[in-house]
Structures are given as C-alpha cells and as structure tokens.
Amino acid sequence: MMKELPHIPRVATYEQFKAFSDAGCKLTQLHVHFEEVVPYQGVTIEYTKLGSPSFRVKKMNWGKIKGKTGNAAKDKTTLVYNNWITVHNVPLEAQEYVVNKKSALDWVVERTCVKIDKDSDIVNDFNDYAEEIGNFRYPLDLFLKIITVSLETMRIVKSLPTLEIHRLDLTPKKVILETDVF
Numbered sequence: 001m002m003k004e005l006p007h008i009p010r011v012a013t014y015e016q017f018k019a020f021s022d023a024g025c026k027l028t029q030l031h032v033h034f035e036e037v038v039p040y041q042g043v044t045i046e047y048t049k050l051g052s053p054s055f056r057v058k059k060m061n062w063g064k065i066k067g068k069t070g071n072a073a074k075d076k077t078t079l080v081y082n083n084w085i086t087v088h089n090v091p092l093e094a095q096e097y098v099v100n101k102k103s104a105l106d107w108v109v110e111r112t113c114v115k116i117d118k119d120s121d122i123v124n125d126f127n128d129y130a131e132e133i134g135n136f137r138y139p140l141d142l143f144l145k146i147i148t149v150s151l152e153t154m155r156i157v158k159s160l161p162t163l164e165i166h167r168l169d170l171t172p173k174k175v176i177l178e179t180d181v182f
Contacts, residue, residue, distance in 0.1 A: 010166035023156050030152055039144030040151070044088040053084040055136045056127050059113040060143070079109065081140055090147065097150035104150050105143070112139045 011017050030037070047053050063078030063086075076095055079087040095103040102110075115124045130138035 009169040012164035016161050034149050037145050037148045040147035046086045049084050057139045060109045094147045094150040097153045104146050108146050
C-alpha cells in the first residue's frame with residue numbers, strides 16, 4: 001500500500017496563503033519571544049497592605065463571585081496574586097486563547113506556585129527562577145505578558161480570512177495497493 005506523509009492542504013488563493021503565512025510568522029515571533037513583549041498595561045494593581053510589597057507567590061487564584069460556586073464563582077477579571085497584591089481589570093478576551101482546553105492565563109495561574117512533591121518532598125518553587133534572574137516581579141510580569149500574548153494572538157487569528165481549501169486537495173485520491181502494482 002502506498003503511504004502519504006501528512007501535509008497542510010493548499011488554500012484556494014495566493015492571497016489566502018500569504019495571509020496565513022504572515023500570521024504564522026507573527027505568531028511564531030510572538031510566542032517564541034513572549035518574554036520580550038510589553039506587559040499588559042490595562043490592569044489596575046492594588047496593593048492590599050502598607051509597606052513594601054512582596055512579589056513572592058505561593059498560589060495565584062482568580063477572584064471570587066459572591067453567591068456562586070465552582071468554576072462559576074471564578075472572577076477572571078481579578079487575580080489574587082498573593083496577600084499583598086490583587087490585579088483588577090484583567091480583560092476577559094484574554095481567556096479566548098486556549099492551549100489544551102485551558103486558557104494560557106489559566107495555565108500561568110495554575111503553574112505559578114510553590115508545590116511539594118508528596119513522594120520525594122522535593123520543593124518546586126516558581127519564585128526560585130525569579131530570584132535566579134534577579135527579577136522578583138517575574139511571576140507578576142509573566143502574567144501580564146501572557147495577557148498581552150493572548151490578546152495579540154487572538155487579534156491575529158481573528159484577522160485571518162476564511163479558510164478555503166484548494167479544489168485539488170478536496171478530491172478523493174486513489175489509494176494504490178500493492179496488488180495494483182503487479
């Protein structure tokens with residue numbers, strides 16, 4: 001039996017190809033260099049205690065909506081960063097960029113924490129990297145940068161033309177079996 005490698009189907013026009021190609025280049029640059037993007041500026045950062053705030057994070061959490069339970073209780077416009085810092089006005093549009101059934105922001109909120117492995121007692125502390133690079137705000141800055149990346153990703157994706165597959169890729173191909181060759 002003849003096998004065929006997987007391939008990306010052709011789009012109907014050169015203009016569509018160019019739009020998808022340009023979008024792919026922009027998305028590649030954005031995602032590979034995500035740490036170089038400007039942190040999102042549209043949020044309000046509330047310092048909930050007096051004094052010099054701590055940027056250490058144990059576990060980020062979304063705000064709570066009173067009277068609701070479970071996922072419905074999560075206020076995804078508010079991030080409780082730690083007991084010093086709360087981030088308000090997180091744009092809901094940033095939740096539209098989804099990776100493996102979760103928004104990119106949900107991944108950051110879930111993974112930016114301090115965890116202790118039950119079996120080995122090994123501590124996985126996200127703050128260690130912040131200390132290593134000398135930027136104690138790194139977890140907060142990462143969250144703000146992922147807002148920027150999420151919004152820009154969705155802007156690029158939504159600007160793409162409707163996908164039209166070239167007619168040659170729509171016709172069923174004849175599969176050649178070994179018995180047909182002999």
